[in-house]
Amino acid sequence: MMFGLTPEATLIAVLTTPLAGALLIALTGNKPNLRETMTLLTASVTFALVASLYPLVMAGGTPRVVLGQMLPGLELTLLLEPLGMLFALVASFLWIVTSIYAIGYMRGHHEENQTRFYLFFAVAIAATLGVAFAGNMLTLFTFYEVLTLTTFPLVTHAGTPEAKRAGRVYLGILIGTSIGFQLVAIVWTWTLTGTLDFQAGGILEGKVSGAVAAILLVLYVYGIGKAALMPFHRWLPSAMVAPTPVSALLHAVAVVKAGVFSVLKVSYYIFGLDFLSTVATAEWLQYIAAATILIASLVAMTKDNLKARLAYSTISQLSYIVLGAMLAGPLGFIGGGMHIAMHAFGKITLFFCAGSILVATHKTDVSQMRGLGRAMPLTMFAFLIGSMSIIGLPPMGGMWSKWYLALGALESGKLFLVGVLMASSLLNVAYLLPIPLRAFFGKVPAGEDAPSGIKEAPVPILIAISITMIGCVVLFFFPDPVYDLIKQLVM
Amino acid sequence: MNATHLPILQIIVPLIAAPVTVILRRAGAAWLLATVTTWVAFAISLTLMAHVLNDGPIVYSIGGWAAPWGIEYRIDKIGALVLVIVSAIGSVVMPYARLSVGKEIPEDRTYLFYALYLLCLTGLLGIAITGDVFNLFVFLEISSLSSYVLISLGRDRRALTAAYRYLIMGTIGATFYIIGVGLMYMATGTLNMTDLESLMPSVIDQRTIYAALAFLTVGISLKLALFPLHLWLPNAYAYAPSVVTAFLASTATKVAVYVLIRIIFTVFGVTHILEILPSVQDLLMAFSLAGIFAASAVAIYQNNVKRLLAYSSVAQIGYIILGISMLSTLGLAGGIIHLFNHALTKCALFLAMGCVAYRTGGSDLSDMRGLGRRMPWTMAAFVVGGLSLIGVPLTVGFVSKWYLVSAALEQDLWPIAGLIVIGSLLAVIYIWRVIETAYFNPVPDDAPAITEAPLSMLVPLWVAAGASIYFGIDASRTMDIALSASQTLLQGNLP
Numbered sequence: 001m002m003f004g005l006t007p008e009a010t011l012i013a014v015l016t017t018p019l020a021g022a023l024l025i026a027l028t029g030n031k032p033n034l035r036e037t038m039t040l041l042t043a044s045v046t047f048a049l050v051a052s053l054y055p056l057v058m059a060g061g062t063p064r065v066v067l068g069q070m071l072p073g074l075e076l077t078l079l080l081e082p083l084g085m086l087f088a089l090v091a092s093f094l095w096i097v098t099s100i101y102a103i104g105y106m107r108g109h110h111e112e113n114q115t116r117f118y119l120f121f122a123v124a125i126a127a128t129l130g131v132a133f134a135g136n137m138l139t140l141f142t143f144y145e146v147l148t149l150t151t152f153p154l155v156t157h158a159g160t161p162e163a164k165r166a167g168r169v170y171l172g173i174l175i176g177t178s179i180g181f182q183l184v185a186i187v188w189t190w191t192l193t194g195t196l197d198f199q200a201g202g203i204l205e206g207k208v209s210g211a212v213a214a215i216l217l218v219l220y221v222y223g224i225g226k227a228a229l230m231p232f233h234r235w236l237p238s239a240m241v242a243p244t245p246v247s248a249l250l251h252a253v254a255v256v257k258a259g260v261f262s263v264l265k266v267s268y269y270i271f272g273l274d275f276l277s278t279v280a281t282a283e284w285l286q287y288i289a290a291a292t293i294l295i296a297s298l299v300a301m302t303k304d305n306l307k308a309r310l311a312y313s314t315i316s317q318l319s320y321i322v323l324g325a326m327l328a329g330p331l332g333f334i335g336g337g338m339h340i341a342m343h344a345f346g347k348i349t350l351f352f353c354a355g356s357i358l359v360a361t362h363k364t365d366v367s368q369m370r371g372l373g374r375a376m377p378l379t380m381f382a383f384l385i386g387s388m389s390i391i392g393l394p395p396m397g398g399m400w401s402k403w404y405l406a407l408g409a410l411e412s413g414k415l416f417l418v419g420v421l422m423a424s425s426l427l428n429v430a431y432l433l434p435i436p437l438r439a440f441f442g443k444v445p446a447g448e449d450a451p452s453g454i455k456e457a458p459v460p461i462l463i464a465i466s467i468t469m470i471g472c473v474v475l476f477f478f479p480d481p482v483y484d485l486i487k488q489l490v491m
Numbered sequence: 492m493n494a495t496h497l498p499i500l501q502i503i504v505p506l507i508a509a510p511v512t513v514i515l516r517r518a519g520a521a522w523l524l525a526t527v528t529t530w531v532a533f534a535i536s537l538t539l540m541a542h543v544l545n546d547g548p549i550v551y552s553i554g555g556w557a558a559p560w561g562i563e564y565r566i567d568k569i570g571a572l573v574l575v576i577v578s579a580i581g582s583v584v585m586p587y588a589r590l591s592v593g594k595e596i597p598e599d600r601t602y603l604f605y606a607l608y609l610l611c612l613t614g615l616l617g618i619a620i621t622g623d624v625f626n627l628f629v630f631l632e633i634s635s636l637s638s639y640v641l642i643s644l645g646r647d648r649r650a651l652t653a654a655y656r657y658l659i660m661g662t663i664g665a666t667f668y669i670i671g672v673g674l675m676y677m678a679t680g681t682l683n684m685t686d687l688e689s690l691m692p693s694v695i696d697q698r699t700i701y702a703a704l705a706f707l708t709v710g711i712s713l714k715l716a717l718f719p720l721h722l723w724l725p726n727a728y729a730y731a732p733s734v735v736t737a738f739l740a741s742t743a744t745k746v747a748v749y750v751l752i753r754i755i756f757t758v759f760g761v762t763h764i765l766e767i768l769p770s771v772q773d774l775l776m777a778f779s780l781a782g783i784f785a786a787s788a789v790a791i792y793q794n795n796v797k798r799l800l801a802y803s804s805v806a807q808i809g810y811i812i813l814g815i816s817m818l819s820t821l822g823l824a825g826g827i828i829h830l831f832n833h834a835l836t837k838c839a840l841f842l843a844m845g846c847v848a849y850r851t852g853g854s855d856l857s858d859m860r861g862l863g864r865r866m867p868w869t870m871a872a873f874v875v876g877g878l879s880l881i882g883v884p885l886t887v888g889f890v891s892k893w894y895l896v897s898a899a900l901e902q903d904l905w906p907i908a909g910l911i912v913i914g915s916l917l918a919v920i921y922i923w924r925v926i927e928t929a930y931f932n933p934v935p936d937d938a939p940a941i942t943e944a945p946l947s948m949l950v951p952l953w954v955a956a957g958a959s960i961y962f963g964i965d966a967s968r969t970m971d972i973a974l975s976a977s978q979t980l981l982q983g984n985l986p
Contacts, residue, residue: 068964068965069967070966070967071890071893071970072974138884145884149883159931164927176919180912180913183893183896183912184900187893187896187900191897
């Protein structure tokens, strides 16, 4: 174990390290260099702590820590298990990369209130890791809500009327669905079963009637508004008003993945895959997820603003994971779980590139990016790699998750879902690939000056982009660590 | 320490301290005496709570005269809990009061403020401790009369009309209560609660008793501001001095709720009065739900933040009564825990507004523009209180919502569970209006330069805000008390 800590202590340290980091950031707020050192240091220590737990999970260990008794009979607990391990690894690793990136971005873009930014960022990461290691549904819900609230100041960082409006949509939908649906579902589960613990095979089977289970499933899936299943997806494009590092980490990784991760957790540990496959509404939710995949892709094609396009692409990709969970079979579940990691690396690369372009050229629209490839070759090459991973082309990691999702769809005998996945990949090609291709081969439109005086973005940004870009490729050749984690659950 | 006389000391200490402040006259001395007195009262109530938890209910006969001839003080779990709430809130606001009162009330009248404050405290504690329905009326009047005057001390001249309105409504409520007590006395010949309880089954089919219940329910509902009998409350809270608002909002209506619980579940307890007269239960449920929605909706449109919070109080009282009207252990426990939780939350919120008023001189939304930067600690406490009103996890509001929703689901009261959560979403809207104004609106150009509130106000504010977090994370102890208080009250008669 890391630093000679027991697994239980490590779990607690994983949560407290970012919080301690937040404190250090606040204390060193007037010395930017020291403050950024603190961020990087905290992020690295957090990742090291998370990674040190990996061998234990692979050996089948599931340490549990009780943080305290919140209500009579209901505890706040942390539990280490494979799915949470995967999410925590992805989130904590990408926090390091994003921190490097943020240094270049926030300074290059002359953002204000940077201390507040880094502080809430660290707290949000702590909440994300809390979601990842939550030992029961109450704990998960608690950290889920903390994540919503601590990311609100990040989303509205600019403080403009536009940011205020976006913040309203963000908070309105996320709090509205979580209190309106998810809380009711959780309390109801508690009333029916007397437990909220995550147990393999679920806790509902045999305790609820088919109709109640059907309603509960809908309440859970829509109550997890962070999964952005249509029609509760509007918060995600709104949140793009945030600075790019926030969009990158929180809205390609932490927040949205906390959503789909919760969907996977609920499917596996509350319902149990066997029971889930008998729930009537699971099939309906498959259709809704399929519809979200296609509709969001189509909307993405109409968006000229690059971040908005990526946001709709995220909505579409998230529904892959929801679909994987609702298929309720081992292969679909593996695909959904792997997609957490694969999509995270692909999408964060794309967001990094969008921010890089913004910092270097102050351009936000796709139509302005013709010919940029010559001025910003690395950024645009990374964009190509990221796009290919999202589309699911080899040699990028994104291929594997789509592969298993398609197998899962076949396994359930629903051929048309395979068709939906394929159609979606084609749509991804249509809205993503033209961007790097036009950047490299496109002609600058007549009447406009060729991009001149544009250089690549600051070095920290390029470092971060390179890391995630390489990550996309590495995950193609070495997907085993991810695959093995989830395989533990379903095989 | 010999604990036998603690029940009477709980009342006597503040009662005697009140006239002493008048003799002292000097503002500083009066404040010091009032502070020490409240802290002593708090210590006594904690001791009483410990006794009740360990050894069961405490019965104390005043002057050694046994009930039903003499007056009896009777403290069980819920009584002890209310004593702790009242004296705890009293102790938290007192250190805060020195500066706040000094600014809002002319110095030559300050000693009167502390005298009335102590009398009000005495009355509220007395209501919670007594086992005699007429003695309860006396304490009710002590607390009410002193609170009318306390409210009228507000700086704004509208405080006078607000206090007058409260006086009229409050007096009607108290009169209804005493008529109800009179009718019960007519039928049973006793005023002692335990006696009434045992005699009630033999007279329960009399019209007199039904009339008594009607008068009692309406009278108490006026005092606790159940919608639509809440009209006195918004202006009273909005124009009273900040300390008075924080104290009364957290205690006065809560004590009135306690009286309602006492009457329904102790005095009428064994008769299952609400099952005999289900229309009373239905009415309480309907009015509480109407209150949650109507008051929350009105709160959304308020421009004075103290009025906004006052309407929110009416809505929150709706939640408490809703829990009670479910007539189950879980529902009643949810109501009781919300009584405690809402007291903490509203105390923090009104204290925050007191800090705002101390620095800006107003409590309108427009006074709060840009305050997030200028008074960060005050506004952070406001955010904590606001989140608790919404019912976000890790705050006390979440605990209340959890039990109210589970009580509703337990009885398959589906729509009600839905309405409870929708009600919390209305709270998001009115709280977020304030938060957006404080954090997103720029500081107006003509605003006076202001800084954070003084430490002696911030510390009490954060004690209240911190308690709203602490008892939200570690709610098992308070919840155990609420659950067992609820079981005792229901005496195993109901689910």
